[in-house]
Amino acid sequence: MESAIKTLVTTFISSSKGKENLDSKGFKNLVEKQFSSILEDANSADKVKEMQQGLDANADGKVSFGEYLTLVGYLAQSMSDRKTAAAAQSD
Amino acid sequence: MESAIKTLVTTFISSSKGKENLDSKGFKNLVEKQFSSILEDANSADKVKEMQQGLDANADGKVSFGEYLTLVGYLAQSMSDRKTAAAAQSD
Numbered sequence: 001m002e003s004a005i006k007t008l009v010t011t012f013i014s015s016s017k018g019k020e021n022l023d024s025k026g027f028k029n030l031v032e033k034q035f036s037s038i039l040e041d042a043n044s045a046d047k048v049k050e051m052q053q054g055l056d057a058n059a060d061g062k063v064s065f066g067e068y069l070t071l072v073g074y075l076a077q078s079m080s081d082r083k084t085a086a087a088a089q090s091d
Numbered sequence: 092m093e094s095a096i097k098t099l100v101t102t103f104i105s106s107s108k109g110k111e112n113l114d115s116k117g118f119k120n121l122v123e124k125q126f127s128s129i130l131e132d133a134n135s136a137d138k139v140k141e142m143q144q145g146l147d148a149n150a151d152g153k154v155s156f157g158e159y160l161t162l163v164g165y166l167a168q169s170m171s172d173r174k175t176a177a178a179a180q181s182d
Contacts, residue, residue, distance in 0.1 A: 001098060001099075001102055001125035002125075002126075004094075004095040004096075005129065005166055005170060006170065007092060007094075007095035008167050010174075018175075034092035034093075035092065035093075037093050038093050038096065065167075065168060066164070066168065069167060069168070072096065073163075075096055076099050076100055076156075076160060077157065079096060079097065079100045080100045080103065080104070080156050083100060083101075084109075084111070087109055
């Protein structure tokens, strides 16, 4: 688990080039590179822009680490829901 | 990143034995087994109990996946803060 959490942290830090926030370009690159296999709209510039605005709780045009964790939580929740549904079907 | 998120999900599902929520024993085991290297109080039963109560947003005595993600977010945030502080010192 520690390595999984470390991956979440280091991925953000490398995408933000060590800065506290991701700018639009950094967020787009991160989503395309890291989430294209688990997020349908990862390669649609419009959808990624919409996603960024949805995450941008303080509307500063950037994505903070906390806002990024909200996306990770959403992805983990939907992955968990899919696994629970699949397990229920196979019972 | 996908494997990191998968680890978050599968760890919860195995600790909760496929149920939607972790009971107190399941939460204690998860914290001791998974977070002892990154969480100081992971082996203190009282502190883990306190942590569980702090996470239990709907006060149902259990820890849901969403409440568990809050803990993961807290751990990731404090790990990120430590890395950012260390990087600032080495500049």
